[in-house]
Amino acid sequence: MHQFMGVVTMAKFFGNLNAVLVAGLVLMLAVLIGVQGSLDANYLWRWAHVISGIMWIGHLYYFNFTQIPTMPKIPAELKPGVSKHIAPAALFWFRYGALATIVTGIVVAIQAGYAHQAFTLQPPFRTIGIGMWLALIMGFNVWFIIWPNQKKALGLVEADDATKAKAATTAMMFSRTNTLLSIAMLYCMISAESGY
Numbered sequence: 001m002h003q004f005m006g007v008v009t010m011a012k013f014f015g016n017l018n019a020v021l022v023a024g025l026v027l028m029l030a031v032l033i034g035v036q037g038s039l040d041a042n043y044l045w046r047w048a049h050v051i052s053g054i055m056w057i058g059h060l061y062y063f064n065f066t067q068i069p070t071m072p073k074i075p076a077e078l079k080p081g082v083s084k085h086i087a088p089a090a091l092f093w094f095r096y097g098a099l100a101t102i103v104t105g106i107v108v109a110i111q112a113g114y115a116h117q118a119f120t121l122q123p124p125f126r127t128i129g130i131g132m133w134l135a136l137i138m139g140f141n142v143w144f145i146i147w148p149n150q151k152k153a154l155g156l157v158e159a160d161d162a163t164k165a166k167a168a169t170t171a172m173m174f175s176r177t178n179t180l181l182s183i184a185m186l187y188c189m190i191s192a193e194s195g196y
C-alpha cells in the first residue's frame, strides 16, 4: 500500500511539468552554489541563452526530422491531430524560444563587451559575429515568414485551399533554410572563443 502511494505521488510529481522544472532549477542552484560558491550573472545569461537555444532549435529539428517527413504517411482523418493540436503548440515554443534566444544572445554579447565588434564582423570577433547574423536571419525567418505562413497552412487564419498549399510550401522551404543555417550557426556559437 505504501509502495503504491509512493508510485502515485511520483506519478503526480512527474505529471506536473512545472514541478519538474522547479526541481531541475533547484538542482542547478545546488550545483552552482555548492561547487562554484556564487551566482554569476554572466553564466546565468549564457545558461538562459543555451537553454532557450535548445528550445528553439529542438523544435526546428522536430519539425524537420519528425513532423514534416511523417505528415504524408498519416491517414487523412488523423492529420488534424497534428495540424490542429500538436503543431500550434510546437510553434508556440518554437517562436518564443527563438525570441528568448535572440534577446539572451544579445545580452551575452553586450556583457562580454564585444556586441558592436561582433555585429560589424571585426577580426577577433568574426566567428561569433557570423553566428549572430546567421541566427538573426533565422529568427527573422521564424517570426516573419514561417509563423505567418504556418498560420495560413494550419487554418489558424482564414485562407482558401490554394493559398494554404502555397503557404505550407513557403513555410517548409524556410524551415529547411533554417535547418541548413543552423549547422554553421552552431559551429560559430561554440567556437567563438577561438578568437577568429
Ligand code: HEM
Pocket (backbone or CB within 6 Å): 046, 049, 050, 052, 053, 054, 056, 057, 101, 102, 104, 105, 106, 108, 109, 112, 128, 131, 132, 133, 135, 136, 139, 186, 189, 190, 192, 193
Ligand atoms: C541572434 C541570436 C543569437 C545571438 C545574438 C547569440 C549570441 C551568442 C554569444 C554572444 C555567445 C557567447 C560566445 C562566446 O563569447 O563564447 C553565444 C554562445 C552560444 N550560443 Fe548563441 N547566439 C544566438 C543564437 C543562438 C542559437 C540559435 C543557439 C542554438 C542553440 C545558440 C547557442 C549558443 C551556444 C551553445 C553558445 C556557447 C555557450 C558557451 O560556450 O558558453 N546561440 N551566443
